[in-house]
Amino acid sequence: MFTSMNPRDTFAQLGSIFGGLMFFWAIFQQYFPYPVRNYIEKYTHRLVNYVYPYIQVRFNEFTGERLMRSEAYSAIQNYLSANTSMQAKRLKADVVKKTQSLVLSMDDHEEVADEYKGVKLWWASGKNTPKTQSLSFYPVSDERRYYKLTFHKRHRDLIIGPYLKHVLKEGKAIKVRNRQRKLYTNNGAYWSHVVFEHPASFQTLAMEPERKKEIIDDLIAFSKAEDFYARIGRAWKRGYLLYGPPGTGKSTMIAAMANLLNYDIYDLELTAVKDNTELRRLLIETSSKSVIVIEDIDCSLELTGQRKKEKKKEKKKEDDQEQEGKEESKEKSSKEEKDGKSSQVTLSGLLNFIDGLWSACGGERIIVFTTNYKEKLDPALIRKGRMDKHIELSYCGFEAFKVLAKNYLCLDEHDFFPRIRTLLGETKITPADVAEHLMPKTIFGDAEVSLKSLIKGLEMVKEEEEKKKAEEDEAKKKELLEKEEAKDGKPNHDQGKVQSG
Numbered sequence: 001m002f003t004s005m006n007p008r009d010t011f012a013q014l015g016s017i018f019g020g021l022m023f024f025w026a027i028f029q030q031y032f033p034y035p036v037r038n039y040i041e042k043y044t045h046r047l048v049n050y051v052y053p054y055i056q057v058r059f060n061e062f063t064g065e066r067l068m069r070s071e072a073y074s075a076i077q078n079y080l081s082a083n084t085s086m087q088a089k090r091l092k093a094d095v096v097k098k099t100q101s102l103v104l105s106m107d108d109h110e111e112v113a114d115e116y117k118g119v120k121l122w123w124a125s126g127k128n129t130p131k132t133q134s135l136s137f138y139p140v141s142d143e144r145r146y147y148k149l150t151f152h153k154r155h156r157d158l159i160i161g162p163y164l165k166h167v168l169k170e171g172k173a174i175k176v177r178n179r180q181r182k183l184y185t186n187n188g189a190y191w192s193h194v195v196f197e198h199p200a201s202f203q204t205l206a207m208e209p210e211r212k213k214e215i216i217d218d219l220i221a222f223s224k225a226e227d228f229y230a231r232i233g234r235a236w237k238r239g240y241l242l243y244g245p246p247g248t249g250k251s252t253m254i255a256a257m258a259n260l261l262n263y264d265i266y267d268l269e270l271t272a273v274k275d276n277t278e279l280r281r282l283l284i285e286t287s288s289k290s291v292i293v294i295e296d297i298d299c300s301l302e303l304t305g306q307r308k309k310e311k312k313k314e315k316k317k318e319d320d321q322e323q324e325g326k327e328e329s330k331e332k333s334s335k336e337e338k339d340g341k342s343s344q345v346t347l348s349g350l351l352n353f354i355d356g357l358w359s360a361c362g363g364e365r366i367i368v369f370t371t372n373y374k375e376k377l378d379p380a381l382i383r384k385g386r387m388d389k390h391i392e393l394s395y396c397g398f399e400a401f402k403v404l405a406k407n408y409l410c411l412d413e414h415d416f417f418p419r420i421r422t423l424l425g426e427t428k429i430t431p432a433d434v435a436e437h438l439m440p441k442t443i444f445g446d447a448e449v450s451l452k453s454l455i456k457g458l459e460m461v462k463e464e465e466e467k468k469k470a471e472e473d474e475a476k477k478k479e480l481l482e483k484e485e486a487k488d489g490k491p492n493h494d495q496g497k498v499q500s501g
Ligand SMILES: Nc1ncnc2c1ncn2[C@@H]1O[C@H](COP(=O)(O)OP(=O)(O)OP(=O)(O)O)[C@@H](O)[C@H]1O
Pocket: 204, 205, 206, 207, 244, 245, 246, 247, 248, 249, 250, 251, 252, 253, 372, 393, 431, 432, 433, 435
């Protein structure tokens, strides 16, 4: 039990011998009443403390009147299992659910040494069973575990201050690394969650490498900037606006962000939130180290005031333009109107959510909005300081294709690549469509078959785009002709005349 590395050996062994004697004495005197034994123990401790130059700090597993599990205890447990538990001869094993790997921690009544700035100290684990008056035949389940830290009294300031702070910080960080992350979604004003296990990563995200690196650097800098945000007096949070056509990887990027930083995700469905009070309640319940997401911000909210006035204008614009996915968003909002569930959340309620006083409570957070139509959003909502970084996810370029080819087909180069490069330069195709072509077409996953499918797909898109363009040109020509006719006040059936004139 005692290790030779420990300079407290002399004292400890004396204590051990003494303790042994006490133990036999206690056995021998087992019928002595408890108060007498307690009295003797108390004076023995006082005597030992008088000559013993070491300080001991005890951290109980459960604290307070309601016996809550102590945060310090669990942080120390994590710290010790990661740093020093391999010294112990008896270990406890457990499985971390996320990684399915074994984690070892020291068993009860073990002792390990640690060193901090050249100072040696010792951690011992122990447990005691409450001394109940009543006798029971059943095993006692409420054992109280604790860690005991021992160090020389001349290092008191160093250990009580910086060392313990270091242990608690490290322990909490390990806990965050090992925890199972969650994906929360709101049902009205309450969050429910499932385990978050999305495989997306920045490595698999199709995007130009430089832009990808810029986003990764930005996220990492944010996650390490606690002191910076404190110094400049700003809440530790950052807003990202992801915009672009459907299927360009906005949702995928959110999963990649959460995976990169090891954060939870809160997927906020604004249409299910009754009013601003509910919105605030939801915000308060989110935890630190999380990404709060509002997808399709343009169609998830009836922003009162500005939005209603603009509706007419937008309607006209919508009639004029034929944009992809527009139908979908219209369907969604008309469905909400039918259901009579439209939310009372206002623009100012949402702005308060993002950067009001409450948003500063609870530590580091990332807020992400996604939209297919950035221009539809109220400028107040996306100004810098609220949405700090605007990221456009667009149609698939050659660099993005190369990432997909590497991921899907394990290809860095191929004879078909130059043709694909040219076609990608001439067409608008989303990464989602490219990915679909690259999916294995046979059980052998022949890369050439996939690339041919992509080329064929691209050629079809090109053909359609050219056809569409020709139709548009034709329509413009016709419009011009009609205008000319109106000006001259007589029908002009000779197109050639118009063109030359
Ligand atoms: N940039 C990308 N990199 C890798 N895969 C992508 C990318 N963009 C799209 N995909 C693939 O296409 C699918 C759809 O993408 P995603 O859901 O992220 O698009 P989105 O931009 O969120 O679309 P929407 O606007 O409709 O919500 C994903 O499952 C992913 O496999």
